[in-house]
Amino acid sequence: MKHAPVADLTRIIQQISRGSDFGPRFHGVIVEPADDGLGGEFLRVSLRFDKTRDLTWETVKPLVTAIEDAVLEIDERFPSVRFPDP
Amino acid sequence: MSEVRTRRAVSTAYYALFHFLCAEAGLGLVGESEALASRRALFQRVIGHGGLKAALDKVAGAVADASVAEFLRPPGAGPGPVAVPGFVRDMSRAFAELQAARQDADYNWNVNFSHTDAQLLCRRAAGAISIWQACDNPSGRDFKRALGLLMLLKGRLRAD
Numbered sequence: 001m002k003h004a005p006v007a008d009l010t011r012i013i014q015q016i017s018r019g020s021d022f023g024p025r026f027h028g029v030i031v032e033p034a035d036d037g038l039g040g041e042f043l044r045v046s047l048r049f050d051k052t053r054d055l056t057w058e059t060v061k062p063l064v065t066a067i068e069d070a071v072l073e074i075d076e077r078f079p080s081v082r083f084p085d086p
Numbered sequence: 087m088s089e090v091r092t093r094r095a096v097s098t099a100y101y102a103l104f105h106f107l108c109a110e111a112g113l114g115l116v117g118e119s120e121a122l123a124s125r126r127a128l129f130q131r132v133i134g135h136g137g138l139k140a141a142l143d144k145v146a147g148a149v150a151d152a153s154v155a156e157f158l159r160p161p162g163a164g165p166g167p168v169a170v171p172g173f174v175r176d177m178s179r180a181f182a183e184l185q186a187a188r189q190d191a192d193y194n195w196n197v198n199f200s201h202t203d204a205q206l207l208c209r210r211a212a213g214a215i216s217i218w219q220a221c222d223n224p225s226g227r228d229f230k231r232a233l234g235l236l237m238l239l240k241g242r243l244r245a246d
Contacts, residue, residue, distance in 0.1 A: 034186070037193065038136045042186040044197070052202040057209035068179055072146065078179075080186035085200045 004075040093191040095204040100188035111234035140241030142178040173221040180214035
């Protein structure tokens with residue numbers, strides 16, 4: 001299975017997030033490999049924003065899709081992007 | 087929203103997507119007649135979570151995985167990579183997202199879900215279903231049928 005180092009994935013996701021429309025509210029990301037319950041793994045990607053209540057799928061879709069595209073280019077584990085409460 | 091309700095929402099969104107795809111496979115492969123409802127229901131029970139994910143993982147990118155490209159190639163299409171329709175790619179990604187989230191929601195109490203997470207996931211699932219249903223042209227229906235077969239085959243065309 002194609003796996004990239006977590007440090008590389010974190011760096012790429014940071015770059016994408018900072019460069020997105022949500023850049024000003026982005027304060028960090030945590031990337032954790034996790035068991036998918038089907039014999040494989042996924043990546044839990046927790047984006048730290050200072051405000052999340054106004055987020056909609058339509059507005060975050062470009063960011064989430066960009067992260068998925070970039071991660072899947074170098075890692076076969078699906079990046080599950082989460083937005084924890086500030 | 088309480089943590090329990092948030093997790094329940096995530097899990098429910100996943101199962102909505104899972105059952106929708108099983109029903110779509112049934113409609114495409116068994117038939118749409120109301121008289122076939124019982125047969126469709128029995129057929130749908132054969133499709134498992136892992137098999138469905140394995141099939142959809144093969145169509146998560148701009149082109150189909152090489153292992154299934156020939157099977158998914160539209161009739162009459164030339165050689166080379168097989169483009170994955172946008173509505174299929176959306177569905178594949180949505181399913182992978184919902185499946186991962188549901189795994190955490192149902193089994194991992196060390197992970198918290200925010201109200202925002204639950205809303206986004208539900209909206210993503212609904213959006214993927216809506217886009218899928220909107221694609222009803224002949225090439226889209228053909229791809230859906232082939233993908234339904236691939237779900238039944240758990241994403242693999244060979245036993246080895």
